[in-house]
Amino acid sequence: MKATHSPAPTAGAHLLLVDDDTDLLKLLSLRLHASGYRVSTAETAEAALGRIAVERFSLVVSDVRLPDRDGLALFEEIRRTCPVLPVILLTAHGSIPDAVEATSRGVFGYLTKPFDSQALLEKISQALQVGGPIHVGNDADDGDWRDEIISHSNRMATVLDEARLVAASDASILIRGDSGTGKELLARAIHRISSRANAPFVAINCGAIPEQLLESELFGHVKGAFTGAATANTGLFLTAHRGTVFLDEIGDMPLALQVKLLRVLQERAVRPVGASRAEPIDVRIISATHRDLELALAEGQFREDLFYRLNVVSLTLPTLDQRREDIPLLANHFLEVIGRKYHKRLRGFAPEAMEALATAAWPGNIRQLQNVVEQACALATTSLIPLALVERALRVPSIEALSYAEAKQRFERNYLIQLLKLTDGNVSDAARLADRNRTEFYRLLQRHALTPSLFRDGSVVARERQQ
CATH class of the missing domain: 3.40.50.2300 (Response regulator)
Structure with a gap:
């Protein structure tokens, strides 16, 4: 035959x-x-x-x-x-x-x-x-795993090719990239195309949750483990069993908790706060950061052994400036989505408005672009977004361009600087005003690389006046 x-x-x-x-x-x-x-x-x-x-x-x-x-x-x-x-x-x-x-x-x-x-x-x-995936036409053979990632740039295509290859393994992945570049979207896409796709994807921002609550959120606690623990909490790791845990802004995780996370990864078991025994887990770890972790290692702010556990494979997302060919595509996508949200019939951007978007600086990356488009849509009275609305949205500094963790960090640093100025660098007085003990206050200063002696004798204020 x-x-x-x-x-x-x-x-x-x-x-x-x-x-x-x-x-x-x-x-x-x-x-x-x-x-x-x-x-x-x-x-x-x-x-x-x-x-x-x-x-x-x-x-x-x-x-x-x-x-x-x-x-x-x-x-x-x-x-x-x-x-x-x-x-x-x-x-x-x-x-x-x-x-x-x-x-x-x-x-x-x-x-x-x-x-x-x-x-x-x-x-x-x-x-x-x-070799890598074969690309025919417009990626129709890729399925819907990357549908949320709007792009036709070559740089993003390379990242997605790498992501698709590593998704087939169970290796830990560290996604690097500036804030607003879409790190969680990439993590979700990797999960969708992996063998764990039918199990939970659980995400947590390590910089957005207070240190004293983060351990309980990650690993869970039993009833009565601490004051206020009226009920038991399963924790995100056990919730994600057989699935994927996404640790966003891993560089902001406190050192004490880094030790506990390392133990969980080594033993493949989680012990909830207050529990007498550990529970076995099977999860894949994808972490992300906008920080320079190598610098954090050198400064003793991140554990080397944990870094190598998390950084088995590293993927780096380009900034929006590095994929400018995607700006019209993204802007029109956001216009369509936000138009439906506001029940408006919007046909697109005037040519000069799109040119303004394509040539603008985007320090907040895709998140900032989305905010600018939303503001323009909210104020639009015609079906075509005019240049004036885009220029207005680009001129207004928007807090929405910051994540909660970034806004909190900026506020905390400015608050500490004002206290040190007010007390001429006296840590005891500054800690008293902040209603914190000296040890905790010193940790806050170290986190933001602030040196109290620089604020003595009004030296900081004097320098600012000279500038």
Whole structure:
């Protein structure tokens, strides 16, 4: 009986061919098109990098000898910006040592010219099947796991490719990125495409809950464990059993609690506050921070052993400035959602209004953009958002651009500075005014890197006047 073959899973993948031999480019393009691939070409390394910056490719096939740099240098640059994009190198000057060096540095394959076309097709098929996800059209094959993440930028595509790869494992993930870049959205997307998707996703902001309550929120407590514990609390870790725990702003977690979290991760068991025995748990940890954790390690504010437990895989979200091509897409998405919220028929932004959005500074990232669009929508009296409303929303500093934890931290720091100014740096007097003991007050000062001696003799006030 004759065997039947299903269509190749890599058919339709978008390949980039890089070679300064135009005849070879034409020949390879024809052969690859005939095999069902989409093909783009570039004759220099710089041209290739330019195309990779604005288009999504499933594989790069490059000659080693290029006019502006060699193929290995091109590979290193590709690996830096698109770590999951596989690369195959071709050369007329191949040797075994060259091949060993290339593959040891991460190149998927290495073929010597003249090569057999079938060998190249097989190598391409292998690379696509073990490499990153294949992108055909508008990601229709990706399902709905990333539906909440609105983007068509290449930088976000790379992050999402990495996220999809690591979601298949159970490794702990640390998501880095400035406030407002969408760290929790990415964590939820990873959970949805993981094997834990049918179990709970539980999120907690470690910087938004008072230290004395955070342990109970994370690990639970029994009835009567402390004053006010009238009922038992399961805790987020036990609630998320077999699912995912998302620890947002992990860099703000107090050191004492870091020790307890490390013990939970090591023992895979949680002991609620006041309980006599620990409960086994099975959870995946995704954490996030906008802080420089390496600096926090150096300053003794974050435990090194916990850092390495959480940072098995690191994903970094770009700022909105780094993905400006997404601004119109995001703005129109928010306009549609917020228009429904306010029961308004809004068709879009006037061209000059969209230009203002696309060129504005966005220190608050996507969260700030959403706030600006919402303010413009709330005040809109026409179906097209005019420039004046966008300019008004951009001019007004908005507290909504800050998270609760950020607003609390800013208030706390300003409050401490005012107390130190008022008492000329006298910690005892400042602590008394704040109704805190000296030890607790010193911890607050250390958290905000404030030195009391700098406030003595009015030195801070004098410096401010000089400025």
